[in-house]
Amino acid sequence: MATTLSSTSTAQSRFEQARFIPPDxxxxxxxxxxxxxxxxxxxxxxxxxxxxxxxxxLLPSVNKARQTLLEQGLNHEYLPILGLSTFRQAAAELLLGPELFAQRENKIATCQSLSGTGALHLAGLLLKACQNRLPKVYIPEPTWSNHHQVFDSLGFPCESFKYYDHERKDMDIDSYYSMLKQAEPNSVVILHACAHNPTGLDPSKEQWREIAHLMKARNLFPLFDAAYLGFNSGNLDEDAFAIRLFIREMEMEAGVCVSFAKNMGLYGERIGCFLLANNSKQTAVHTQSMLEMLQRSEVSNPPAFGAKIASLILGRDDLRQMWYADMFTMxxxxxxxxxxxxxxxxxxxxxxxxxxxxxxxxxxxxxxxxxxxxxxxxxxxxxxxxxxxxxxxxxxxxxxxxxxxxxxxxxxxxxxxxxxxxxxxx
Missing domain, CATH: 3.90.1150.10 (Aspartate Aminotransferase, domain 1)
Structure with a gap:
């Protein structure tokens, strides 16, 4: 005879160990x-x-690009797993500048991401997949809360370092240098490319050079969070100084997590890109293939609409100039x-x-x-x-x-x- 469960009995949930997490x-x-x-x-x-x-x-450049897309006939087909190729190439050229991009194009791996958070997560997944032992991740204090959440969730050992002096109300560059001199070799350092969140205080160009020299000497991996390019000075090339310093002058491998949420106002479209500057053509090919596999397992295909808008703005000189003016306005x-x-x-x-x-x-x-x-x-x-x-x-x-x-x-x-x-x- 089949056993009938009482309607009043309550089976124990397999999620009994779940804990309440306060809202963001x-x-x-x-x-x-x-x-x-x-x-x-x-x-x-x-x-x-x-x-x-x-x-x-709504940025005038974005509005113009959106109208153009609609006039051309917008479809809703899947993008490739790595994302829209014209967007990825244009984003890489934007970050590095035309000259450096032309020199390093075959040593670069890129993958479209779900804005800056998705780019950071892809970077973490790639670092995790390519290391025998998870490297330590050094994160400035204070910082954007998602830095800890992303890397903690992936199992990385995270360590905060003092970035801000509350008494002087200024950046604590001496503590920064001290951390870099003592950091565990092969570790990852999270770097705010510009417009540090939350302090609004960035290293000077001379300080960036010292940071880069110390990191290279200690064999540390720079991972840039570039969420505010163009917001800091109104000039994107100026705001990309540190990224280009590490890759061009220091000839270091570096990861860049870029978002177009702020500087294009594409908040809800979740448009970003992860760029990895490799030290060889072969590692660029290999890491890009791994990014494709990781992306497939995470989101399968990234969103198309915002990527097409960004690609059109970056690819057309008239729209790009409008966008530069928009960034200066903001x-x-x-x-x-x-x-x-x-x-x-x-x-x-x-x-x-x-x-x-x-x-x-x-x-x-x-x-x-x-x-x-x-x-x-x-x-x-x-x-x-x-x-x-x-x-x-x-x-x-x-x-x-x-x-x-x-x-x-x-x-x-x-x-x-x-x-x-x-x-x-x-």
Missing amino acids: AIFALTAQYLKDSFPQKVNLGQGAYRDADGKPW SDRLRWMRKALYDNLVSLGAPGSWEHLIRQSGMFGFLGLPPDIVLELRETYHVYMADNSRISIAGLNEGNVEYVARSITQCLLRIEGLGHHPSAAL
Whole structure:
């Protein structure tokens, strides 16, 4: 006779060991902001460009490319596993510059990726597949949270190194050099190509050269996260300086994880590329074949629409020039808003020094506010920022920058009135 299970019995789940993971802090912050009904609320959390009216901006170059694609007749066929070949080639030439690309083209492996995160994950998968023992991954502190999540999830031993001096509110280059001199040979170092997230502080060209020399001497592998090319200075060639330094001048193997989310405004299209500069033609062929296999097992085929837009912009001189102008428009507005926040904080008498804010560059500002002030700004003034007081400068505009500065000032003056010294926390 068949055994009948009681309808009230509960079988033990095979997922009993699952643990609750808190939501991603930035996306949770955005959700909280969206639920807020306060009319003067300000979102300085998520790193997405906004125009002077606080609205998403469709880049004119992207709009023109999109119209062109529709006129040509857009289909929805699969891309090859490695992605759109014209996009991959154009992205590589953009990163390296025409001269270096022509010299090294046959030593380069590329694979289209799901934006910068996907490129980092592909890099991790390739490093894992090509090493007998997983190398240590050195990650700056602070950094973008996904750096740890990507490499931790793949089993890499990760070690943070001090990048920022909270007392001086500046980059700690001496700690950086010290780490490189002591780093375990054959390890990987995560490098922000420009517009460091969250501090907005980058090495100078001379410091980049010293970093490159130390890494080469220690046989360390540079893995660049290039999410903000063109956002830092408004000039992509200027922002790609460090990448080209390592590959051209130092003749080092290097990985570059590039995203077109920010500089083309293609956030939801998830368009990125992983580039690996190899030291031989043979390893380029082999690593590209491995990237194809890894991509097939992960996503099979990458998304097409955004890749076609990016390829068209990069491949046509008129659209590329429009895009360069678009990037300057965005970076120029960010510079003005950073200066406006600084000027308002100073004129309103915000306690402490704010020189660090204008030393920074790129999409983010690192205010250095203590957690209780960040919470008060959120709960009392409806100004939303990351818990570490990183703000998206793109969230500022002429209509809210004075309000944000005044809110910060009032919070700090309240602490000062209670007998605390706010500059110590800043």
